[in-house]
Amino acid sequence: KNEVEQSPQNLTAQEGEFITINCSYSVGISALHWLQQHPGGGIVSLFMLSSGKKKHGRLIATINIQEKHSSLHITASHPRDSAVYICAVRGNQFYFGTGTSLTVIP
Amino acid sequence: SQTIHQWPATLVQPVGSPLSLECTVEGTSNPNLYWYRQAAGRGLQLLFYSVGIGQISSEVPQNLSASRPQDRQFILSSKKLLLSDSGFYLCAWSLKGPGEKLFFGSGTQLSVL
Numbered sequence A: 001k002n003e004v005e006q007s008p009q010n011l012t013a014q015e016g017e018f019i020t021i022n023c024s025y026s027v028g029i030s031a032l033h034w035l036q037q038h039p040g041g042g043i044v045s046l047f048m049l050s051s052g053k054k055k056h057g058r059l060i061a062t063i064n065i066q067e068k069h070s071s072l073h074i075t076a077s078h079p080r081d082s083a084v085y086i087c088a089v090r091g092n093q094f095y096f097g098t099g100t101s102l103t104v105i106p
Numbered sequence B: 001s002q003t004i005h006q007w008p009a010t011l012v013q014p015v016g017s018p019l020s021l022e023c024t025v026e027g028t029s030n031p032n033l034y035w036y037r038q039a040a041g042r043g044l045q046l047l048f049y050s051v052g053i054g055q056i057s058s059e060v061p062q063n064l065s066a067s068r069p070q071d072r073q074f075i076l077s078s079k080k081l082l083l084s085d086s087g088f089y090l091c092a093w094s095l096k097g098p099g100e101k102l103f104f105g106s107g108t109q110l111s112v113l
Helices: none
Strands: A004-007 A010-014 A019-025 A031-037 A043-049 A052-056 A059-064 A069-074 A083-090 A094-096 A100-105 B003-007 B010-013 B019-026 B032-038 B044-052 B055-058 B065-070 B073-078 B087-094 B108-112
Touching (some): A004 A083, A010 A019, A019 A083, A019 A100, A031 A069, A043 A052, A043 A069, A094 B044, B010 B019, B019 B032, B019 B087, B019 B108, B044 B065, B044 B073
Parallel strands (some): A010 A100
Antiparallel strands (some): A004 A019, A019 A069, A031 A083, A052 A059, A059 A069, A083 A094, A083 A100, B032 B044, B032 B087, B044 B055, B065 B073, B087 B108
16 A cells, blocks of 8 residues: 555646645644646645645645644646646655646646 | 766667766765666665665665765666666765755666667
8 A cells, every 4th residue: 555645647727717626644744745747747836834824826735633634625627727736745765646637728 | 956867868778788977066065865766667676775985785686786976976877788777867965964865867768778
């Protein structure tokens, strides 16, 4: 069993839709990260959070430490949001989910 | 500002040939350095990490090795590549201490034929 589970694995949305990607983890953590990987392979960090909620533009990340669950929301989705979104947690090392491939159709 | 450089971006190598992937970090000192491999449909797998010069920890027994000859240089090597070594390799760095955040290089797509 993976330490980090993400759902869904693949997601297709129409432009403008509200999107939610979920992440559950099974280890004790000091922080949870949401990463974005573009088709070229480069990965950028979107959020690092250890409690509550963070917002950056149209992106919102929440975490529930008791339930060991986090969600990444994208409001008013746009084709440029198409990417793979990866959840990662920092336990005794970094653990990564397998990613959610998001395609936003114009 | 800090930057991370990883090269080459793509590499095609025959089975049995050697490998050397290099990663350098600028704008910071004494970072933690990591090598990850990403296989299709799988999460990032930690291969090696280093907390300082000459200090390498291996997470997965395999055909690869890593070295850190300088503070901000991390090298992934193999003496003889296997087909199973094909994959996407990512170098990353982080600062030490609380609030550790990972910064990734642009990756190397390795194809072993």
